[in-house]
Amino acid sequence: MQFPNYQYSEAFAQKMDQEDPMRKFRNEFLFPRVNGKEAIYFCGNSLGLQPKSVKSYLEKELENWGNLAVDGHFHGEDAWYHIRKKSKPALSELFGAHEHEVVAMNNLSVNLHLLMVSFYRPTKSRNKIIIEAGAFPSDQYMLESQVKFHGLNPAEVIVELKPREGEHTLRTEDILAEIKKQGNTLALVNMAGLQYYTGQLFDMKAISQAAHSVGALAGFDLAHAAGNIPLKLHDWEVDFATWCSYKYLNSGPGNVSGIYVHEKYAESPDLPRFAGWWGHDEGQRFLMEKGFIPMHGADGWQLANSNVLAMAAHQASLDIFQEAGIENLRKKSFLLTGYLEFLIKKISGESGVLEIITPENQLERGCQLSLHIHRGGKAVFDEWYKHGVVGDWRNPNVIRLAPTPLYNSFEDVFRFAQILEQSIEKFA
Structure with missing residues (x-):
């Protein structure tokens, strides 16, 4: 431009x-105030500002709770049983995905662990994971514990990509070269979409293509990309991703995360996952029977019912994003x-x-x-x-x-x- x-x-x-x-x-x-004056707030990468509309969105759900109590799950405007569906149009636009590929749920680190259960399936010969050096600590801890869970040594399995001597950021050619080098030993590339410390935006399309070319998968932590840059996860053929909503998505401190799972996995009910009743077939959920049948798409990774008040605050911001574009x-x-x-x-x-x-x-x-x-x-x-x-x-x-x-x-x-x-x- x-x-x-x-x-x-x-x-x-x-x-x-x-x-x-x-x-x-x-x-x-x-806007917050510092020393009595409106702050110059440049910290949306840690916590986004509160939309003024949040109060009315929360009050609406509090009224529903007060007036309907348990009947609020199935009656009234925006019945809670289906509340996750309301956020899907905005999420699909923000992440460049089909609505069945995204769902708001849990928190980011929880979602990373749940997705790793499905998409990190190491074998004796294919078990390496590529991540950028200096990744956000939660990602590092998650990967280390997942690797140990499989009885592997993180020092031998996790490959950390470092910038060249004298440089602060990674070159795309170096990332792709490392993927090629690891070849058939590589199980997963699991990087940030946008690096929290340096602010570098990675080429997720090229990285995903390179991972697939050697038989590996590609997943991304989009905590600092969500609501910051346009994303095309489906077209880039990213396998999975997760994010938080309290940074650029302005949904409140510690608020709900979300996941993306490419639709090619929607017809894979046997894909290993840690199941919960909210991920079970919606039409049969209240039969209360054994035998987990996952819902179609990302919804099949849900564990429990949605936090209604959190989702209301989330929706207040998402509605602003849909208007702004x-x-x-x-x-x-x-x-x-x-x-x-x-x-x-x-x-x-x-x-x-x-x-x-x-x-x-x-x-x-x-x-x-x-x-x-x-x-x-x-x-x-x-x-x-x-x-x-x-x-x-x-x-x-x-x-x-x-x-x-x-x-x-x-x-x-x-x-x-x-x-x-x-x-x-x-x-x-």
């Missing part, structure tokens, strides 16, 4: 906001993060205080920029927070900033730049 001639001026930022077709959605959210948000994201990148480079210059380690190529990142702090350490982060910037500190020396297109403005970015300029003078 064509980028404007960015300028470090308040007038330019205000003009960009006035011309922004997504600007109305900012008013759909509540993920492709429209991506266009704004290019411009907004591009403006942040421009101002950081312009202001920090040769100061040596910080370095952007997120890929410069817009197609290889989402809205997040990760800044390697070379001087000042956490004191830089604390200085920014004192002036109202809510970002995210990650040991040992990275600050993550995520100008989120659904609710952040160009003026937010400009205001941050002014704070950055002051801090550069202090720490340079």
